[in-house]
Amino acid sequence: MSSISILGCGWLGLALAEELIKRGFKVKGSTTTTEKISQLQSKGIEAYEIELPNNKFDKSFFATDYLIIDIPPKSSKAGVNHHFESIKSIIPYIKNDQKIIYISSTSVYPDVDHPINEDHELDKNSDRANALIQVEQLLLNTFYDRLTIIRSGGLLGYDRIPGKYFAGKKVNQYDQKVNYLHRDDAVGIIITVIDKKAWGCILNAVAPQHPTRKEVYLKNADDYSFEYPIFENTPQELTNRIIENSKIEQILYYSFIYPDPLHFFYIN
Secondary structure: OOEEEEEOOOHHHHHHHHHHHHOOOEEEEEEOOHHHHHHHHHOOOEEEEOOOOOOOOOHHHHOOOEEEEOOOOOHHHHOOOHHHHHHHOOHHHOOOOOEEEEEEEHHHOOOOOOOEOOOOOOOOOOHHHHHHHHHHHHHHHHHHHHEEEEEEOEEEEEOEOHHHHOOOOEEOOOOOEOOEEEHHHHHHHHHHHHHHOOOOEEEEEOOOOOOEHHHHHHHHHHHHOOOOOEEOOOOOOOOOOOEOOHHHHHHHOOOOOOOOHHHOOEOO
């Protein structure tokens, strides 16, 4: 039985853990709160409380075949270097033969009005982007050929409905193309990386289709009876900022469950 540690069993990590258990993996998962330990255990996860950066935790968490790092940077609250120091603190405990997946974000890319692939220059002006870039470079320099970085688009699905957050609110840049990813596809892509042994890669993980924000919000409003947003008459920018995902198809041969954000599965 293969074993896997998920550092960060949040909204994505918990769903991933449940799917891995269904597939026969032994799963260890971490949380930062004592209260969530019992929830993880009830799902069949071997639960650990880990708050970074520190070394006051059970190091046996890292005694697995695979490690998935899925903790977001807290740059706005803890500063741009907090994420780097957090990940740096666990490196001594990662096994020499352990394979690693780091969940990054397409927010590492700058706001430019043209398509973006994995080789595009990164955004050095954003604290959030820099927090992620620092960790990407740290992990690449340390684990390159047994590491894959997944730069995820905006994670949605189930209870995360974009139109709900803008119901009755003013929205500018409404013709901007969206770069979303359904949680089921995020889970599927991570598992496919493991199945295909796709190591040493950087992958943009976004749905293949890119409707506008206005189209998505109006569809959500119609589907779930949300109040329509107020679309402000402002100059439209970044209408062609599309995150390309060709490597997902070329390397993983992954077939998206939800290729179109207009038809994501939600539960309101």
